[in-house]
Amino acid sequence: MARGRAHALASAFGLYAELNWLARTRLAHPERWLEGRVFPQRAALLSVPELAALAHLPLDADAPGLRRAGARSVLPPPMVPEPTPGAGVKALGRSDTGARRPVGLAVADVRHHIHLMGATGFGKSTLVAHLVLDDVRHHRGAIVIDPKGDLVTDLLARLPDTCADRLVLIDPDDSHAPPCLNVLDGADIDVVVDNLTGIFRRIFTAFWGPRTDDVMRAACLTLLKHRAHTGQLVTLADVPRLLGEPAYRLRLIPTIKDPVLRGFWAWYESMSEPSRAAVVGPVMNTAPTPNATHGHLTLWLSERSCARRWDDMIRPDAYAHWHDPTTTNADSPVLLPFFLEYDTGSQPLPRVEAKLAGYAAFTTSTNTRPALLIHTRTASRDRALRHRLTQPARDLGLHVATSSADFTTHTPWGPWWTPLHPTAPRTTLTGLTTQWPHLTPATIDPTDADTPLTLPIPPRPPTTPDGR
Ligand SMILES: Nc1ncnc2c1ncn2[C@@H]1O[C@H](COP(=O)(O)OP(=O)(O)OP(=O)(O)O)[C@@H](O)[C@H]1O
Ligand SMILES: [Mg+2]
DSSP states (O other), X not given: OHHHHHHHHHHHGGGGOSTTOOOOOOOSOHHHHHHHTOOOSSOOOOOHHHHHHHTSOOOTTTSTTOOOOOOOOOOOOTTSOOOBTTTTEEEEEEOOSSSXXXXXXXXHHHTTOOOOOOOTTSSHHHHHHHHHHHHHHTTOOOOOOOSSSHHHHHHHHHSOGGGGXXXXXXXXXXXXXXXXXXXXXXXXXXXXXXXXXXXHHHHTGGGOOHHHHHHHHHHHHHHHHHHHHHOOOOOTTHHHHHHHOHHHHHHHGGGOOOHHHHHHHHHHHHSOHHHHHHHHHHHHHHSOOSOOSSOEEEEEEOHHHHHHHHTTTOOOSEEEEEEOTXXXXXXXXXXXXXXXXXXXSOSOHHHHHHHHHHHHHHHHHHTOBOEEEEEESSHHHHHHHHXXXXXXXXXXXXXXXXXXXXXXXXOTTSSOBEESSTTOOOBOHHHHHHXXXXXXXXXXXXXXXXXXXXXXXXXXXXXXXTOO
């Protein structure tokens, strides 16, 4: 039997007998080599896939019936505590080796990271959920980041109602404004400004000099002193405004009494435009810009969110609203409501064509008319799709435009979209609205999957009294 195994192993590795010259030899004392875990004499030059293949015993397909050593279960050491809820030791489970006993983990130790490993369905998420619920019950703060979503759904279903007012849910799938944090909030103005400038300095070390530090500090102090005087809300988005808009400065600066700040602004006003730009450049580039001058997405429903709503008719990869406030043409809407189909090129063309019927049914039954944008991977796939879809889209009365990743990598809103029409030129998302004046957005109602905990409107982002 051992001979058979040896043959199976050798032939599984036979693949690497070519240029690397892994030759089969008979060893007089194989144990010595095996225990020493050394490759004989000369080093071999291996590619990554070769190294990965040689690093372990061959897989079942190549050497069937090979038994591998599993990991041994060990007794938990005596210093591992037993769970005592309320006294800061969380329950992990029971040991399954030796005398069975409950195993706990001190809260202080949890802060030093835990790494849970297990095949899918092993109970990792369930254990994490129990650990988090324990934190919630004992009024310890907890943050859960869950890329998959099942853990958070389970937790939301189990959290006691009493914690609703200290729960913040940030759901990328949620079209409401996300909860936000005003970093300029804080009782002690000097501490706030010190912390904030310190954080910026550390993040943007490469661009941050003493002068940038002064500018940031003076701008934040001015805004906060203005807030102290007038009670008006100020945010970080006011910093670029203060530095860039003379009219805004004229409103704020005269109310400032602090001689050091007044001196700073006097120096600032005395500079020429170019030298001022050089001074404020780093701050302007790091602070948020409040108003984008071009269009932007005002709504984005993910694939999952779309499936929840319209699964019975269509399965788009997203639904979105493109809004362009800079268009002023009164005849044409500035809103492009659209479904997005991301075509990877793996589906046969008839399957893609069949989706159009679903979109036509959607238009008829909901009496709304969003556009359909199909994004493909390559220009050649784009051509094939256009060839196939133009006639059926026209027959069904659908507004369809296509583009491919060959164009849209950096600016997907740019002039890369071609309506399905043999002679149509490429245009921007805004351009599409001009060509299709009769689009209307889909109706979006809350669905059954929204739980009471996901529904309350999160706090709105701060707005300034002049309505920005
Ligand atoms: N200690 C346990 N005893 C019995 N059943 C359990 C236990 N822990 C988890 N389960 C059940 O096992 C199933 C899978 O659990 P869970 O979703 O936590 O696995 P997972 O390791 O997170 O899986 P995935 O890797 O797929 O996320 C669930 O139905 C859960 O109720
Ligand atoms: Mg899981």
